[in-house]
Amino acid sequence: MASTWLGPKERAASLAAMAEEEFDVLVVGGGIVGAGIALDAVSRGLSTALIEARDFASGTSSRSSKLIHGGLRYLEQLDFELVREALHERGLLLTTIAPHLVRPVPFLFPFSHHWERAYIGAGVTLYDALALTSRNNRGLPAHRHLTRSGALRVFPALRRDALAGAVQYWDAQVDDARFVTTVLRTAAGLGARIAPRVQAVGFLREGEHVVGADARDLETGDEVRIRARQVVNAAGVWTDDIQEMVGGRGQIHVRASKGVHLVVPRDRIQASSGMILRTEKSVLFVIPWGRHWIIGTTDTAWDLDKENPAASRADIDYVLDHVNQVLRTPLGRDDVEGVYAGLRPLLSGESEQTSKLSREHTVAHPVPGLVLIAGGKYTTYRVMAEDAVDAVAHGLGGAVPASVTDRLPLVGADGFAALANQRHVLARHSGLHVSRIGHLLRRYGSSIHDVLAMIRDRPDLGRPLAGADDYLRAEVVYAAQAEGARHLEDVLSRRTRISFETWDRGIAVAEEAADLLAGVLEWDEEQTRREVEFYRKGIEAERAAQEQDTDQEADAIQHGAPEIVPDAQVRRP
Structure with missing residues (x-):
């Protein structure tokens, strides 16, 4: 098994592989659906790559109600099959796939x-x-x-x-952003190549066939041409924008x-x-x-x-x-x-x-080589992913094994129940309070050993963050080393929930967290300062927007906040 870590070295290796290899599947979009597709595809034996223009789960998949549920209100709409399907998935997540997270x-x-x-x-x-x-x-x-x-x-x-x-x-409930990252880490462990902050700017074509994508590394500005036999668009609310890249509105409208x-x-x-x-x-x-x-x-x-x-x-x-x-x-x-x-x-x-409007999902194959998927709900991500990869298999000419994700535990699930029983032992051996161990187990499951090993090597990482003492300093470092975080906002908004769990929305802890990230991500003093400043400006814009009476007024203020990594110019047909 390959490494389940998504740190800087792994990202660089993934980008190098994307530039050199042809994949069976390229997934565009690193939310829950894209993550699920990458895991489903690689666990069926397909060579798989995934790119995400921003941070993993930075859109819809980090801003949900944090529920894993059947959708009680859909019974009133007589959508019994959707509810039954979602409740089946709820059971799988609680028992097999992610008992440490759900x-x-x-x-x-x-x-x-x-x-x-x-x-x-x-x-x-x-x-x-x-x-x-x-x-x-x-x-x-x-x-x-x-x-x-x-x-x-x-x-x-x-x-x-x-x-x-x-x-x-x-x-049931889940930390939605953490769950996405865990799905992606599981896919990486099976060999998927995964890179955040890489934006698709156009599709590669051979006649009518889509055969990959032109992409840009938003961190460096480097171009990368990724070849794939099938491309899956899992861009959520950006679905229509992606369809425009192949020329027209397409078969799905979101x-x-x-x-x-x-x-x-x-x-x-x-x-x-x-x-x-x-x-x-x-x-x-x-x-x-x-x-x-x-x-x-x-x-x-x-x-x-x-x-x-x-x-x-x-x-x-x-x-x-x-x-x-x-x-x-x-x-x-x-x-x-x-x-x-x-x-x-x-x-x-x-x-x-x-x-x-419908919470059902749909899969389309608008042009050869391109699969689109949209709609659905967080709880049924695995079913959506299975349906998308079934469409990929059809495009590849069949002979692809059936999905196995209904019996594939995510990273951290194996051994979780035993570790939960041993939390007092873990507390004695680590020197942390048992409540801290419980917190770490609920976030990392059996991957808690990675975090505790970091604390053994650097005891200062066992201290809580000043201004956000629910979280340890080690969790910031681990977010960059293992969980794909590239920027301060990634950590404060998604790897942790400091951005909405503290009165100042993470401002007080920003400098300490940035200093910890600098050592992993090799930031100089100027970049470290910029990360803090961009985060502060983002929070200021968010607070100001929330004082406005209309969507248009709020959007004008929040949209004006600077981005630490601006989007690339997308190529239109």
């Missing part, structure tokens, strides 16, 4: 009229029943009905007059829907369970997240900057207004510790409302 979480579903008990109860009963049809179901606790008093014992923060009773059920989430400290809402609320447009989740709650989301059409969608004052007020309808002590803007906005890539339909 964990159960309870949700309270309150109702304000007694007649709703039968309706909601029937829906949740069907939800649990569909989960049981999968032989991989972990056996999460069954739902239970609660009286008003029972619901208030679980969720004391609710107003008594806001509910007549409730149903409690179980789903519309972006903006979802905004708020992060508030755990002590602002007294509860031992998450919560789901119905709104006039969709649903609103209150999700436990360590020492915080994540509250979201909005669902509005977005046609502005796709790279950094902006949250406006109206978005924040919308979420606060809806959650405050049921809270005994309302939340104010001063309670909001962090905000993040992401774009869902929805397949365009007849509806003008993004909340009505």
Whole structure:
């Protein structure tokens, strides 16, 4: 097995291989779908390369609700197959694929009229029943009905007059960005060549056939011509832009829907369970997240900057207004510790409302050598990847083995259960508190040994970051050495969640983190200073955007923030 690390040396080796070899598959896009495709392809024996123009999971795949779920609301839309499929995948992730990263979480579903008990109860009963049809179901606790008093014992923060009773059920959650990186590391361990900050600027053609892509290393400006027998576009909300590169709108049209989430400290809402609320447009989740709650989301059409969608004052007020309808002590803007906005890539339909557009996915083969995939939801990424590689296999003329990713544990999964039982032993041997060991196990699984080895070699890395003491200094270094982080924002926004888990959104820790990264990424003093300055300017723009009343005003401010690595000029046909 090749190295599962995605550090600077591995990136350089991948780029060298991309310039010299012809691959069976080139994947464009390093979000969850692209990562899943790379893993599915390489685990079937196909030589595989993946490029991502920015950081891994820097778009939609780091800005979700962090849930692995069947989508209870899709039952109301009678989309039973989508729910069943997603619940099957939830079971696989909990039991086989990533038990170290995906964990159960309870949700309270309150109702304000007694007649709703039968309706909601029937829906949740069907939800649990569909989960049981999968032989991989972990056996999460069954739902239970609660009286008003029972619901208030679980969720004391609710107003008594806001509910007549409730149903409690179980789903699962994940750190979405960390999961993407782990999928990519697993693919690298099987031989996939993977490089972030490499942008496809045009497709290579031989007649009507797409035979690869011209790309640019955004770190150096170097051009690289990557040849591949099949190219898969997994660019999410950029799908239409990629299709333009081969001449025209193509077979798939994607519309972006903006979802905004708020992060508030755990002590602002007294509860031992998450919560789901119905709104006039969709649903609103209150999700436990360590020492915080994540509250979201909005669902509005977005046609502005796709790279950094902006949250406006109206978005924040919308979420606060809806959650405050049921809270005994309302939340104010001063309670909001962090905000993040992401774009869902929805397949365009007849509806003008993004909340009505499809969460199904589709695969197309618009021209020979090019496969497009779009739509879907995070939980079903593996199914999407399997379908895309099946299309690749067809383009290669068949004779490609079937997918094996339903029984392929990700990096860190093997041995996780035993290590979780041995956390007190690990704490004694490492000198770290057992709670620190638990934190590291939930983030790295059995790869915790890599992090502990770094601390043994450099005891200073065992100290917490000043200003973000949930994280150790070692985690910053490991992010660059093993997890593909190239810039300060990659670490503070995605390898950790410091950018929305601290009141100053990571400003206080930026210099310390940059100094740690400099040693791994060979930055000089000027580059280290630039990294801190660019991060600060990005946070300032983000905060200013959130004071604006409209999407256009918010986008104008946030879009004006400088990028540490600007995009290349894309070649159009």
